[in-house]
Amino acid sequence: MKRLIPSLLETLEKGLTLANPLIAQALWHLRHPTRRGVLKACAALPLLFVLYVLILIPFTPGIGDIRKAKVEQPAQILSADGKLLAEFKPSNREWVKLRDISPNVVNALIATEDHRFYQHWGLDWRRTASAALHTFSGDRQGGSTITQQLARNLYPDEIGRAPTLTRKLKEAITAFKIEALYTKDEILETYLNTVPFLYNAYGIEMAARTYFDKSASDLTVLESATLTGMLKGNSYYNPVLNPERALQRRNTVLGQMVKYGKLTPAAYATLSRKPLRIDFERQTEPPGPAPHFAQQLRKWLASWADRNDYNMYADGLVVRTTIDSRLQTMATQAVTLQGNQLQGIANSVWGTRAGCSNGRDLLQTFLRETPDYRAAKDAGLSDDDALKRVSSDRELVKSLCESKTRVQADFLAMDPRNGQIRAWVGSRDFSQDPFDHVQQARRQPGSTFKPFVYAAAFEAGAKPTDTFVDKPVEIPLAGGEVWRPGDEDEPSDRKISLRDGLAYSRNRITAQLMETVGPNKVARLARAMGVRDSELDPVPSLALGTSPVTLKEMVSAYGTIANLGGYVEPVMVTRIEDRKGDVLAEFAPVPPKQELSADADRMLIDVMRDVVNRGTGSSIRSRFGVRGDVAGKTGTTQGNADGWFILIHPQLVAGAWVGFNDSRVTLRSDYWGQGAHSALPIVGDFFQRAQRSRLIDTRVKFATDQEPGWFAERSARLRAWFGNLFASSPPARPEAPVAPRGTTRRAPASAPAVPVEPSASATLAEPRDIPQPPLLQAPGSAPGSAPAAASGAVDGEARGGGEPALAPTPTPDDVVPPDAGSPANALPGTSTNGGSSP
Template identity: 35%
Template sequence: MKLIKSILKKKLIKWLLIVFASIILFFLALYISIYLGFFGKVPTAAELSSIKQEEATQVLDKDGQLIGKYYIYDRQPLQFEDFPKHLIDALVATEDIRFFEHDGIDNVSLMRVFVKSILLRDKSAGGGSTITLQLAKNLYGRSNYRFFSMVINKFRESIIAKRIESIYSKEDILTMYFNTVPFSDNTYGVESAARKFFNKPAIQLTEVEAATLIGTLKANNYYNPRLYPERSLERRNVVLNQMVKYGNIPQDSANFYVNQALGLDYKSFNHDVGIAPYFREQVKKELAAILDTIKNPNGEPYDLYRDGLIVHTTLDVGMQQLAEDAVKEHLTVLQKDFEISYGKYAPWKTNKKVIETSFKVLPKYKSYKKAGLTNAQIQDSLSVKHKIELFEWKGDTIKNMSVLDSLQHYLKFLNTGMLGIDPKTGAIRTYIGGIDYRYFKYDHVSQSERQVGSTFKPFVYTAAIENGMKPCTYFSLAEVTYSNYDDWTPTNSGTESEDPYINYNLEMALSNSVNTIAVKVLNEVGIDKVLEQANKMGIKKELPKLPSIALGVTEINLKELTGAYASYVNKSKSVKPFCITKITDRNGKVIASFKPKESEPAFNDYTRQVMLEMMKSTVNQGTAARLRTTYNLTNDIAGKTGTTQNNKDGWFVGITPNLVMLTWVGNDNHSIGFKTTGIGQGANSALPIFAKFYKKLNADDRYNNITKSHFEMPSDEVVSDLNCEESKRDGFFKRLFTRKKKQRKFKGS
């Protein structure tokens, strides 16, 4: 019996030895096959020595401040000198305490893991991964194999880690690690994480902030400080205790730190949110077109999302923030007034034609229609209610609504376009394409064309002055019917109380935006000359040869209109608004640069000075006088208000020596206008945005070069030619033989 037991024991030992040896041989063979590339190419030492990582393209404002990024992975690289010591201490103390001692593989940790985790089943034993192993994973990722995926990936990473350690110094490894490690919210690299979660560069991170970010590395979603602040706080304190344990910070400091809040200052660089989203989207479109014409040193196209380009723009982020604040302040109030004015008869609720037309352009409607559903079936499908996040000026809200409910909700909103440029160059300083890019993607600065109303009138008067008409030329307020244009009779706002025998000079007529006189001036100077003048001023769109052009019935892009108005403070030269000054590669080499193209003067300096004085009168005593009376602005400002037919669009152009700003307000649906002129006129709907913005600008010393600038003094000739009575009344005999409403043919073509 003993003999049998002895034989069995020897056989068992032999069998176990064979099994053990087989396992060793299997894993050795597996390791060799991985080393030889049977499971995918392992980067060579030569390839590792020239690692090139994907980097986000950065968008900077005119002063170099980061305002956005374009990326697949949000990553911004730094040099070793840019990492604060306590950030490195927190990482090493938490993730790899023997980092400066091992060669990529920490055998002591591996043995601990083997004994405690595998043999003793101690789940708190931790892992054996080193910073270098994590770097290998960060750089080359993991593949999904059918069998033994974890083992194969671990072996592959160990090979890469060994090679990395043989090529790079510990400082280089830490640098690569910090530049590639994934943090919460799809953020790669500590610089991007620092800017996203604390709105500061990594070099400025405090001990507490550094510990918070390092704490997320254990599980970047589970410990996301934005989503799970309590978990993140607990994990941060573990990191701080590790730093105490290994002598990086004293215990009393840690005791103080653990009682501090997370102190997040979250700044998303998501394309849909953050500062100037419409501007960033426009920059992206222009950048993509530019990069199509440029090759990198290898002869390949640059990748907008991966090549770490630096895009320098013209935007002033401080001014942009003030502009966005002004828009929100004004439109919050205006939207409320707009809805109250309609009451229960609001067209977005009761006008079946408006609702049905909008309904039929919905993507979901089109897809259901394509699938063969009837209108009734489509309406039933889109009437099902579900929770949906909605835009509201008071703050986004979640409501239980159907697609049809949501459609009516969004139909009511007024939208806006606002552009501020340096009139000397066309450099865009502020750019607001709409009220919220998340919900309203359409850009009213670059994409939209709207009727411009009375903002076209200065082009008419410019053509008149340029062609010899004197500023003290008088025209009657009286209405005229133009028989050769379907008996068209332009009228003025407030016609009931107007004296048809009053005659205004050009300054009075423009500053008070008198429709009847604008058409008469157009008739006098000729449509062709007015259209030619507008073209010289940068309005390149083909405009209709109709007398109603004097009242701005044509649709013009906001950019073109702003660039044209710049000519009044830019030596009679229009400008083309632009947003990119230069593009550099990741190493700072300029790959493209842009300078504004200088145009020819569109009119003489006499005309320019006269027009500027006339538009100053608009602000001082005309339709834009609210700037002085309501908002108490004392700056040098010229301007022009505009309101279109049926109060569909409100406009204001503000002109100062170093900033020209144009603002539009209206509803995206052309069928929905303002209920009354009192609410919808440009002086009430658009002007207040400029006024509120400029008041904020006045309060900021950074912009004294704009707010304290002054127009040049007009020449003696201009002063003399403008020195006349604003209005004259027809004498008795002229009144006796003049009918109140004349009928004539329009000759100015």
């Protein structure tokens, strides 16, 4: 290497020495040009130009791309039962044939933009030369033909819009290709269907609807001239914001039509004096039956198409999804019905019509967060004066009050066996609130998180019959703080089983169980079961659902419970086909991953059955008549800010959330704010409809009965053989047959009967029809009875059994204590109960 470097340097030095005379000679000829040299240079310039054009040709859109643009087919999104859910278009456009466009539009367009359209082959040399001369003289003018403009509209990324020679050459090359491929009528049709007109209106049809509330076939001469005039500058000649400029430009177009024989001078004299007469209305694409689902699917499909070299706007993809259009309709109806009824309650308690007259203090807080208040403060006003100014704006106050007190709700249903999403409703009304609460909103889940605590305990060896003493709980946290979870009633100092702790959503019992199991273990298990995107803070208060999560995560995790502990990731698509029906990709169900042992999961399902049979979710049966083997859990957060309910069935898991976008706003009711009265009716209405339509088989049951192992089975046979051998009399016949595998375990003897098919379903406005939970019985009561609790309501959600003549005032069931969210590190606790500990 040491010898090589000097030799290279020496060679380079010799080369420069030889080149110096040549360079010097070339520079001398440039300074002293000869006639022959000038002629050679002039002859070389066209050759260089042609060479440059040839180099640019591969960098312009190919023939196949242009043909594809002409037959553009957006992706079609189909439900599992073959119904159209959405079409993914690149813009808000409706393609119309040239024969369905008013001739006035074509006449105005050609007269104004390209009057020699039928004489050239994509490039008007005379117009281009004239535009170039005007530009060089300082008066910049455009010389693009309709075909060149179409090239820019179709391929803005490949051609660009910079005012450079390269861009103009690429535009001209593409225009020649388009002329070679299209007829003149096809070029006009494509141009008029792709040109933008502001306000998300693309193409002449959407422009006609937006500005004149009519179809493109009905446009008059004046209307056609107005829209054609916008092509020179959409914003500058916007007839909505700049009517004077638009009127002037419209008359210029009319003048061009007179010049090229498309309009008589007499007609021009009459028409030019008339006003614009705009009938403006923004055009929005129909949201479809599952708009929030389609919104999420669009993101997924865009990524898939990029990876697999497809264009989801032009390649005619057919995407077959997991949504069942019938279940989707039922879910939308259930959310709308319950949301509207709760909105009436919210309007009443907040005084919405009077500008939140019943919540003035919070309204002032909202007003201080508005840009109007900040502008008033920036102007030098004091807090009181700035607040008075914004408060005097009635329209602002009314709009702010209505937006803040608008009840929101979402819903998700999923098949737990394969993870296929069957129904997805992201808000009450997509047009008013396109924000997707199912996947994007993170809210505290309240007591719907408790099953993960009990699942961790059962996996560690606890049994549903294990008990904790209902006593005051104080759990020390990091930093010297103490967490004191509580229930609505006072501690009873009696033993309560884990079964009743979950059925009646007892906070003190769950907190003690959490202390025994450990927050870290519960957080890990919840993540494994499906809560995988949101951060779970492993602190004791996590037991009561203080870490915000999404409904999609919760339904997915409950799907793991319904699937006997096997986690299956939620899926939206089963197959993608091309326009001919050929399968491009198929997404087979992924085998479940066992995240919770089957034995622990069976116990959890059996305990969660009691929630709907006699606990906080019993109105699922008593009010909505939901039949079959179902289980679930209600949830309510501090101040009734969030109401939750999730129901599981072997074939379907469905969950709902109800609240407000701003968690500081609540229904201000200890009754309607609870998950059993806000979110449960959505799920109940949906399940009721689905069962009546036979979309859910009520005969299918969870496989929660465990078959005995080999040793237990042989031991039982041996004991029976010895009993028969030494018995003095024939063995007695068993009183009842052993339940076969897959049947439902009987409830305790003291549990009240569950009405399966009520004679009539109650309405939301009749709380007396919602049964109340029975009081827990005291120690010493009949065998099989539930452990006792303090007097009064155990859990304020719907109660099971009996219909008292005078129902007590309902109280919140599973409210997160005010200090539940205190950050702290997890501290392992030990059981202080008198019974067995997990």
